[in-house]
Amino acid sequence: MQVEKYLNDIAEREGTVHLTLIDPASQSPDEAAEIALAAAQGGTDAIMVGGSTGAGGMLLDQTLLKIKEKTDKPNILFPGNSAGVSRYADAIFFMSLLNSRDISFITSNQVMGAPVVYKSGIEPISMAYLIVEPGGTVGWVGDAKLIPKNKADIAVAYALAGKYLGMHYTYLEAGSGADEAVRPEMIGAVKHVLGDNKLIVGGGIRDAVTAKRCALAGADMIVTGTIVEKSSNVTARIEEIVSAIKS
Numbered sequence: 001m002q003v004e005k006y007l008n009d010i011a012e013r014e015g016t017v018h019l020t021l022i023d024p025a026s027q028s029p030d031e032a033a034e035i036a037l038a039a040a041q042g043g044t045d046a047i048m049v050g051g052s053t054g055a056g057g058m059l060l061d062q063t064l065l066k067i068k069e070k071t072d073k074p075n076i077l078f079p080g081n082s083a084g085v086s087r088y089a090d091a092i093f094f095m096s097l098l099n100s101r102d103i104s105f106i107t108s109n110q111v112m113g114a115p116v117v118y119k120s121g122i123e124p125i126s127m128a129y130l131i132v133e134p135g136g137t138v139g140w141v142g143d144a145k146l147i148p149k150n151k152a153d154i155a156v157a158y159a160l161a162g163k164y165l166g167m168h169y170t171y172l173e174a175g176s177g178a179d180e181a182v183r184p185e186m187i188g189a190v191k192h193v194l195g196d197n198k199l200i201v202g203g204g205i206r207d208a209v210t211a212k213r214c215a216l217a218g219a220d221m222i223v224t225g226t227i228v229e230k231s232s233n234v235t236a237r238i239e240e241i242v243s244a245i246k247s
């Protein structure tokens with residue numbers, strides 16, 4: 001399957017894509033598979049698998065294999081470093097944390113991971129990863145020079161740099177569990193310069209109203225993670241958000 005084309009086609013056809021993020025470190029592989037199934041039943045379009053800490057090796061492989069048993073929605077790796085690559089995924093967000101101060105998150109992990117991606121045959125989807133305040137764990141781990149939440153022009157400059165470097169996707173990340181999602185003004189300004197390039201927004205999106213606000217502002221894809229870990233009815237929560245963001 002061509003995952004990038006699959007996602008882009010949904011964005012064109014339905015307005016907005018919904019992605020469910022599962023961190024393999026947060027539950028057992030069987031529990032992760034149940035969450036993926038429930039999210040798929042709620043209408044999510046694909047499952048992102050990864051995290052900032054402890055999301056590699058056997059746990060990552062097992063989580064992907066169990067998820068595959070339960071749903072045929074594509075699995076996309078969302079790696080915190082080069083250990084976050086697995087041949088059992090369909091694709092990988094091959095991303096560079098452009099606003100990191102640490103070269104390992106900009107190019108070194110990518111260099112170490114690239115041959116593994118090549119040999120495994122999984123599809124790389126190039127992505128500029130930008131962390132906005134408050135940034136959360138990923139901002140700390142990735143040593144990000146956080147983009148101030150009210151400085152859309154800085155996010156625009158980074159997004160343009162990513163686009164001119166050839167990255168197809170841009171991800172505006174407020175950090176998992178953020179108390180505030182990326183602001184609509186920033187989303188709109190970034191989407192304006194990206195044109196046809198796709199914009200992903202995540203971090204702190206917990207309800208349909210916030211998800212819809214992000215989608216209306218210009219997000220092509222919405223990521224939710226924490227709500228699937230915290231909710232007792234994952235299908236219903238995802239359904240609410242999916243119906244709010246699809247045209």
Ligand code: 1GP
Nearest residue numbers: 176177202203204225226
């Ligand atoms: C984190 O953007 C994602 O990388 C998801 O954030 O856990 O807040 O949904 P939440």
